[in-house]
Amino acid sequence: MLRLPEFNYVRPRSLREATKALAALGPEAMAVAGGTDVYPKMKRGQFTPRHLVSLRGLRELKGIRQTKDGLWIGAGESLTAVSRHRVIAKRLPALAHAAGSVSTPQLRNMGTIGGNVLVDTRCNYYDQTFFWRQAVGFCMKKDGQICLVAPGSEKCLAIASSDTAPVLVSLGAVAVLVNKQG
C-alpha cells in the first residue's frame, strides 16, 4: 500500500491562527482542507510538506449566505453542500452542476470548494507514483528539469482540472484572500 509520509499536523482554532501558522512555518507548510488532493499527492511524493495546517473546522470558512452584492460561499464548504444548496441551485445552476459533477459522492463530501479552486494542475507525466516518475524521468513540475510533454518548453504545460473554477470565472466571482495581517 502507498503510505502517507510523516508530517506535523497543525490544527488552528481560527482563521487568524491558521494564517499565522502558515506564515510562521514558511514554504515547508501547506494548507489542507478536505485533503482529497493533498493526501494522495503526498503518498505519491508530488507534495512533500513537513507541516500541514488544517482548515477543517474553521468557522470563518463555513456558510453560504446571500449578501447585497450576491452570494458569499465559504471556501470550507463541501462540494456536496455547494451542489445541493437551494439558492445556488436556483440562481447559479451551472455552479451547482459543476460542483455536483466532481468525482464521487464520497469525494464531494470530503472535498471543499476552496480546495477545488486551488486543486493542483494535472498531467499524465506528473500524476503518477514516485517510482513511475523516476522510471520515466522526472519533469520540471517536480524533481526534474525538462517538460516531458513538450521537451522544448520553458514552462510546465499541465492543465487546470478544477470543475468549479471555470464556472466561477464565468460568473465573475471574486476570491477573498487573507494573510496573517488579515
Place this chain on the structure above:
Amino acid sequence: MTRKKTLSVIGKPLRKVDAMAKCAGETVYADDLNLPRMIYAKLLRSPHPHARVLGVNAARALTLDGVCAVITGQDLPEKFGIMPSTEDEEALAVDKVRYAGDPVAAVAAISESLAEQALGYIDVEYEVLKPILSIEEALASTEESQRIHTWNRRANVQKAVSLEFGDIEGGFARSDHIFEGTFFYQGNTHLPMEQYCAVGFYGPDDKLTLWSSTQTPHYLHRALAKVLKLPASRIRVIATPVGGGFGGKSDPFSHEICAAKLSMITRRPVKFTLSREECFYVHRGRHPVKMWAKTGVKSDGTIQAMQYKTFLDGGGYSSYGLASVYYTGALQTVTYKVPAYKFEGVRVFTNKPPCGPKRGHGTPQPRFAEEIQMDEIAEKLGIDPLDLRLKQLVEANSVTINGLQISSCGLRECIEKVAERAEWKKKFRKLPFGHGIGFAASAYITGAGLPIYRNDMPHSGVQIKLDRSGGVTVFCGSTDIGQGSDSILVYAIAEEFGIDPVDIRVVTADTDLTPVDLGSYSSRVTIMTGNAAIQACGKLKLMLLEAASEALEVPADDLEFAEGQVRSASLPQRGIGFAECVVKAEGKHGTLGATGSYWPPKNPREFKGSGVGPTPAYTFSTAIVELHCDGETGEIKIDKVWIAHDCGRAFNPLLVEGQTEGSVYMALGEALMEEQIFRKNGLHKIPSILEYKSPTTLETPEIETILVETIDPEGPYGAKEAGQGPLLPVVPAVSNAVYDAIGVRIHEVPITPDKILRALEGRLKAVSIPKFDFPAPLKWQPGQGVQVEQKS
C-alpha cells in the same frame, strides 16, 4: 441404503458459508494479520525494462535506524516457476531484469514507510539493454546477443507448437468457401479488489509459516521448499481468504518468497502488502494474442477444416506460458463438428510484466476469432448465425477430432434458450442503424486433466471427521477465492449426511492441516473436491448405517440420511438423530474419520502437449448482446446481455448466477475498455485504477442468466463449472453486435470508439500477422490412442 430422490441442499439458493463474515467486515484477509513483533517489507523494482544488474549495494540502507534486513538476488539464487520445465524466475534479479517492475532487492523495516524510504538507499548499477516490446520485435531478435533468456532453444521464443488432426488439406480442398481472417486480442489484467499480500514467519521451532493471498498454496509450498532450500515438511502455507484472484494469484511470487526469507534472517514475522501499482507489474494476466484463422465450409455452411495460428506476447517470464500457448489451440473443436484441424502457436518473451492465466486462460482469444468468423460465414452464405451453428453442434458422448471426450453437452439448449429470451429472430438484422444484436457460443473445461507437475497422486483430497456432538469437520486443501469453494464442500456433505449445513465446519487451504488440493484454477474445484468429499462421506456412511441398523433394527438398505436423522425410508418415524448415530458408530468402530480422493479420468491422448485440453467434463455457454453504437462518436452502450450456461448441475444456483454475471461483467471490460499497455520505453502506461478503465456498476448492463442443467455423469451431483466458461462468448458477441448495429467488423479488442470511427471511415487496418517458421506438425488421430507420426 436407499438413494434419496429429492435433494435438500444441492440446488438450493443458500447463502455462502463465509458471506456474513465478509459482509460484516470480519473476514481476516492477509493484510488484516498482525502478529507480535511484526515488521514490514518492500521490494525495490527495476525502472528499466531490460538491463543487466552489475551490482546491488545495500550498505547505505542498512545504516538506517529501524531497517532490519536487506536481501538481493545473491541471497535467493535458486530459480523457480509454476511449470517445472520452464522454471525461469528469480525471487530477486540475480544478473538481469526483464521488465520495468522486476524486483531486485527487498527491505524489511520496523514500519512500512521506513521500508519504502530505505529503497531509496539501495544502490543498483544497471547496464541498460535495448528492450523488446512487441511480438514482431521478439521474433525478429534472433541474435544470441538479443536474448531475454538464455535457457530457451530459439532466441526469444519460449515455446512453439504445431499440431495437426485429421486430413487438413483434404478438408480445405473439399470446401466450397474458405474464410480467412486476422485478429488481435489485447492483454488485460485481473484487477482483483484485494492487492497481493503475504506474511512470513520463521518460528523458534525452526518451522516456516507463510500466509498469503494465493490460489495455489500447494504449488507455493513446493516453490518455497525449492528456493529456500528447506525441507517441505518444515514449511506451512496458509492461503488466507482471497479477495479475488481470477488467475492472478496462481503463481509463486517474489514477495511470498522474500517474506519467508526475510523472516528467516530476522526471526520476526514479515509482511508485504503490494500497492495497486505493483499489482499491474506482478500481472500474469491475459496474453495479448495475434491470430490468423482459416475455416473451410461447404456451401451449406458445414465446416470441413479449420486452421489457426496464434502469437502470444508472453512478457518477461514463462509463468504458465507453456499451458497458455496450447490453450490458444485446444478448445476450438469443442463446439462445432470439425473434421480436420490444425493449430500452430508460439509464445514469445518481451520486456513486459509476465502474462499468465486469467479467467478462461488462453481460450477467450481464439474463441473471439472463431465466433466472429462463424458470424462472417453465416453472413456470406445468407444463413442465420444460430442456424449455421445448430446444424453442426458437437454431441454428448462424442470425441472431437483432437481427441477430446465430451460427456454431457447442453449447447443446443443454450442456443435455443438464449435466442428465445432475447427474441433473436425478431431482432437480428432488423434493428435500425446504430442498434444491434450479436451472438456467440463457447466451450470450457471443468478442471485440467493433468496436474502441473507429473505425479500419480489424486488431484484433490478431502478428510472428514465426525464429532460426538454431531458436528462434522471437513479438511481440504482447496482455496476459496470468492467463488464459493468452501461452501461447495459444505453443501455436498450436508446433502450426503442429510444434515443442516450449519453443523459443518470447513478447514481449508492449510498445508499443515488439510490434504492436498491442487488449487483454485482451471475451474477444477467443484468437480474435484465435490467428488472427493462424496467419496469420504460414503466411507463414513457405511459405518453410520451399520450402527443405525443395529440400533433401529432396520436393514441398512432401508435406511436414509434425511432431515438430521438416519431413518427408515419406508417407516420414516423409525429413526435416530444424526448425533446419536455418530455416538453409536463411534462406540462400535472407534474414532470416526475418513478420506476421499479424486483423480480425473485418464487422458486418452498420448502426445507431447496432450495434457492441455482434456478435462472430466466440458461446459457450454452462449451469449446474445444487444447494444447501441453511436456512428458519430463511436461510443458503445450495452443494452442487455442474455447468457445461457450449461453448468451440469447448479450446486447452488445463486453462486452459479453470481459467477456467470461476474464473467459477463469481466468480458465486457475486455471487450470495450481494458488494456494493459506500455510506453515506448517499456514502462506500464496506466498502472492505476484511475487510468486503467474497467467497468463499474454504472457501465454494467442488465444481465439475464439462463442456467442449463445437463447432470454430467462425472460431476458431483452432475455439476460442472461456472467460474470461467461464461466469459468466453460475450466478447465476440459484442463484436458481432457492433457489426449488426453499424455494419463494420472489428477484429480487435478492446473495441474502443476510435476503432469504431476508423472502421466507419475505412481506416481500420487489418491486424498484421508476423512471419514465423513453425515446427513441423505433430500429426495425431483420435481413436487409436497413439501418435500417428511425429516429425521432430
